[in-house]
Amino acid sequence: AGGTVGSGSGAPNAAGGARSSGWPVVPPPDLPARSVPRAPLTDVVPRRTLIVIAVVVALAVLGTVLALTLGGGDDDKGAAGGDGGKAVASAGASGDTKQDEESGTRTDGSASDPAANGDANGTPDTGTNASGEAGDQGGSESGDAGKSDDDEGVAATHRGGQGYRIGLPEGWKFASTGSSGDRFTGPRGQKLLVAWTSTPKGDPVADWKNQEQYMVRSNYKKIRIEKVGYRGWNAADWEFTYTDGGTKYRTVDRGFVVNDHQGYALMYTAKAADWGDDLRRDTWRTLSKTFEPKS
Numbered sequence: 265a266g267g268t269v270g271s272g273s274g275a276p277n278a279a280g281g282a283r284s285s286g287w288p289v290v291p292p293p294d295l296p297a298r299s300v301p302r303a304p305l306t307d308v309v310p311r312r313t314l315i316v317i318a319v320v321v322a323l324a325v326l327g328t329v330l331a332l333t334l335g336g337g338d339d340d341k342g343a344a345g346g347d348g349g350k351a352v353a354s355a356g357a358s359g360d361t362k363q364d365e366e367s368g369t370r371t372d373g374s375a376s377d378p379a380a381n382g383d384a385n386g387t388p389d390t391g392t393n394a395s396g397e398a399g400d401q402g403g404s405e406s407g408d409a410g411k412s413d414d415d416e417g418v419a420a421t422h423r424g425g426q427g428y429r430i431g432l433p434e435g436w437k438f439a440s441t442g443s444s445g446d447r448f449t450g451p452r453g454q455k456l457l458v459a460w461t462s463t464p465k466g467d468p469v470a471d472w473k474n475q476e477q478y479m480v481r482s483n484y485k486k487i488r489i490e491k492v493g494y495r496g497w498n499a500a501d502w503e504f505t506y507t508d509g510g511t512k513y514r515t516v517d518r519g520f521v522v523n524d525h526q527g528y529a530l531m532y533t534a535k536a537a538d539w540g541d542d543l544r545r546d547t548w549r550t551l552s553k554t555f556e557p558k559s
């Protein structure tokens with residue numbers, strides 16, 4: 265029947281019948297439309313009417329020129345530039361646009377940072393040059409400018425998409441982000457998971473003990489679950505060992521409550537054989553000292 269796509273081969277039926285191939289026929293390009301000559305304007309509009317229109321337009325132009333020449337004053341300078349331009353720039357700088365160290369400016373409706381290039385407590389930033397990961401909800405900054413004693417051992421500062429900040433030692437890098445949190449990798453098999461919650465439990469020790477019953481890691485062995493002093497926050501450490509791929513690892517998972525709506529965990533892992541090394545101790549010290557929650 266006409267219009268049916270066939271399964272055989274061959275050219276389209278030029279006589280207008282059914283196509284004999286499954287391939288569509290490409291139509292020829294449209295021809296350009298012919299231009300229709302226009303009649304002279306004087307043939308459509310009477311000559312007297314055209315003269316009247318020309319006089320009206322000339323008078324309107326003359327009136328505009330006189331108004332601009334005679335009516336200009338000091339008030340117009342602000343609108344055209346000068347102080348008027350300054351007012352526009354000031355409003356733009358103090359409105360909803362905030363400078364972000366990672367990706368330029370963003371509009372988020374929030375107030376400006378309480379401390380320039382620092383956190384809510386006025387801690388100076390640890391870097392100046394952006395070197396973040398594309399696709400991550402955060403970034404990294406590297407450099408030596410403005411370092412404090414707490415920043416010793418920091419090669420780059422990572423700013424997570426959640427809003428936290430943490431200093432990364434030499435050789436560390438952001439790996440991925442997911443439902444569990446942000447993952448980082450370091451030299452010699454070291455790993456870090458930064459997790460967070462907006463509904464923290466009031467007792468981190470009890471919370472760790474409750475979660476331990478669900479631990480399924482190979483050759484898991486608890487070392488301790490205990491309350492620790494950590495920068496004035498309600499904190500507890502869960503330390504344990506396990507085996508992965510024939511290698512024994514040791515982990516300390518530090519959970520802490522910052523406030524009623526912010527809780528974090530720093531889950532740091534290294535090979536058990538390296539646990540007593542200076543590199544391992546210095547790395548954990550740097551990670552735990554430089555972490556700053558969302559402000």
